[in-house]
Amino acid sequence: MNVSVVLFTADLRLHDHPPLRAAVDGSGEVVPLFVRDRAVDRAGFAVPNRLAFLADCLRELDAGLRERGGRLVVRSGGLVEEVCKAAAEADAGAVHLAADVSGHAQRREERLRRALAAAGRRLHVHDAVTAAVPAGAVTPAGSDHYAVFTPYFRQWSRQPLRHAVAAPRRVRVPDGVGSGPLPGRDGLSGVSAGLAAGGETEGRRRLTAWLRAGIGSYEDRHDDLAGDATSRLSPHLHFGTLSPVELVHRSRKAGGPGAEAFVRQLAWRDFHRQVLAARPSAATADYRTKQDRWRTGPAADEDAGAWRAGRTGYPIVDAAMRQLRHEGWMHNRGRLLTASFLAKTLYVDWRVGARHFLELLVDGDVANNQLNWQWVAGTGTDTRPNRVLNPVAQARRYDPDGAYVRRWVPELAGLPGAKVHEPWKLDGPERAALDYPEPIVDLADGLARFRRARERD
Numbered sequence: 079m080n081v082s083v084v085l086f087t088a089d090l091r092l093h094d095h096p097p098l099r100a101a102v103d104g105s106g107e108v109v110p111l112f113v114r115d116r117a118v119d120r121a122g123f124a125v126p127n128r129l130a131f132l133a134d135c136l137r138e139l140d141a142g143l144r145e146r147g148g149r150l151v152v153r154s155g156g157l158v159e160e161v162c163k164a165a166a167e168a169d170a171g172a173v174h175l176a177a178d179v180s181g182h183a184q185r186r187e188e189r190l191r192r193a194l195a196a197a198g199r200r201l202h203v204h205d206a207v208t209a210a211v212p213a214g215a216v217t218p219a220g221s222d223h224y225a226v227f228t229p230y231f232r233q234w235s236r237q238p239l240r241h242a243v244a245a246p247r248r249v250r251v252p253d254g255v256g257s258g259p260l261p262g263r264d265g266l267s268g269v270s271a272g273l274a275a276g277g278e279t280e281g282r283r284r285l286t287a288w289l290r291a292g293i294g295s296y297e298d299r300h301d302d303l304a305g306d307a308t309s310r311l312s313p314h315l316h317f318g319t320l321s322p323v324e325l326v327h328r329s330r331k332a333g334g335p336g337a338e339a340f341v342r343q344l345a346w347r348d349f350h351r352q353v354l355a356a357r358p359s360a361a362t363a364d365y366r367t368k369q370d371r372w373r374t375g376p377a378a379d380e381d382a383g384a385w386r387a388g389r390t391g392y393p394i395v396d397a398a399m400r401q402l403r404h405e406g407w408m409h410n411r412g413r414l415l416t417a418s419f420l421a422k423t424l425y426v427d428w429r430v431g432a433r434h435f436l437e438l439l440v441d442g443d444v445a446n447n448q449l450n451w452q453w454v455a456g457t458g459t460d461t462r463p464n465r466v467l468n469p470v471a472q473a474r475r476y477d478p479d480g481a482y483v484r485r486w487v488p489e490l491a492g493l494p495g496a497k498v499h500e501p502w503k504l505d506g507p508e509r510a511a512l513d514y515p516e517p518i519v520d521l522a523d524g525l526a527r528f529r530r531a532r533e534r535d
């Protein structure tokens with residue numbers, strides 16, 4: 079009997095899953111395998127919010143496979159060892175896997191290829207599963223990746239998109255391949271109270287609702303903090319419960335300026351992936367160093383602590399940081415302005431902020447998080463690396479009537495209109511009645527400090 083293993087990683091779905099499709103079409107039997115990789119735990123990447131979402135995804139994947147006559151095989155330990163063991167138990171001739179871009183994923187793939195080859199088995203790596211245009215598929219003359227988004231996007235838009243493949247009708251799993259228990263949400267502590275539910279059904283439900291009622295106004299409303307009018311599909315893209323290729327096809331079919339603007343954002347995801355694939359060190363090292371001598375010591379630690387806690391005294395910053403803690407997710411405009419506040423106004427190392435985001439974000443992703451942080455900090459691919467976002471101006475523009483701040487900072491909920499953005503301007507008794515901190519930094523001082531630091535380059 080011809081048997082294959084399909085290793086699920088960041089692609090926890092049955093629809094448009096090329097590795098599964100190839101295995102089902104080419105084999106009699108398939109071992110659908112998920113390995114809870116010890117190396118991911120050791121790297122500190124397995125945090126409560128993502129573990130909870132992952133548990134939902136695996137439960138659904140197992141249920142979907144069972145509806146088709148199969149089941150999910152779950153193991154935990156060293157990924158390469160566990161895949162080799164499962165392949166040996168099933169006497170599988172091949173393993174199918176989706177390509178991924180981080181340094182960890184690239185090294186893992188190479189070790190797996192060698193270990194399988196030593197046992198006479200093949201590794202098939204499928205492109206375009208976690209990205210609509212695979213990393214490295216388009217490159218500029220003389221370089222292995224694009225460092226500027228606009229020319230990348232021009233090329234990206236011209237690429238033919240592969241067709242989405244159908245979910246298999248039946249999956250036959252060989253007898254005698256043991257599985258550990260499915261990881262559950264029980265026993266996880268520190269999960270955000272407002273965390274979204276995971277799983278492919280929920281992802282597809284959200285996508286359908288988005289295409290019907292959200293995408294049309296995306297261009298006009300994506301920066302409206304209180305309106306919350308973005309897709310919130312990022313956790314599903316991160317865990318692969320939705321296929322980015324299917325998302326691009328269906329968005330283009332929806333058509334219109336909203337869909338065009340949305341597809342452009344999806345291209346940002348591929349952009350960062352192709353940067354990381356070519357420069358895995360950008361996960362931790364400056365992509366384009368500005369020789370920053372970031373603030374360190376007790377005052378910087380205290381500022382970073384106030385930022386994490388959502389108590390900087392700048393309501394829009396605090397609102398976004400509290401949304402992050404409560405939901406394990408933050409609006410993109412919030413991510414931009416809180417990151418700029420930490421890295422530029424407070425002049426604290428972007429890695430400090432990126433680490434905090436990765437501890438909480440359900441969509442926390444090495445490529446998107448680290449490279450967006452670098453973009454905001456001016457050490458990445460932004461062509462205007464020294465611009466600084468003023469949190470008060472951002473608040474007036476993207477939360478004009480203060481509804482977002484009032485939602486997340488209850489201490490200020492009684493303040494009318496845009497007054498909520500500058501509580502320090504209130505008069506004595508009104509100010510004294512508020513249980514809310516004074517600003518931890520003067521914006522003009524923060525700006526001057528940052529400019530002085532960067533003028534050294």
Ligand SMILES: Cc1cc2nc3c(=O)[nH]c(=O)nc-3n(C[C@H](O)[C@H](O)[C@H](O)COP(=O)(O)OP(=O)(O)OC[C@H]3O[C@@H](n4cnc5c(N)ncnc54)[C@H](O)[C@@H]3O)c2cc1C
Nearest residue numbers: 308309310311312343344347410413441442443446447450
């Ligand atoms: C400092 C900072 C950190 C970030 N960290 C992450 C992260 O860890 N994981 C993550 O998925 N996104 C990250 N982003 C990008 C972006 O903020 C989120 O993808 C977006 O807010 C998710 O919400 P949504 O799904 O409603 O987005 P939508 O506006 O509906 O966009 C649709 C999809 O496009 C992609 N996308 C949108 N904007 C970007 C972008 N700037 N870069 C890359 N892809 C994008 C995402 O996959 C998103 O789900 C970060 C941005 C900043 C500024």
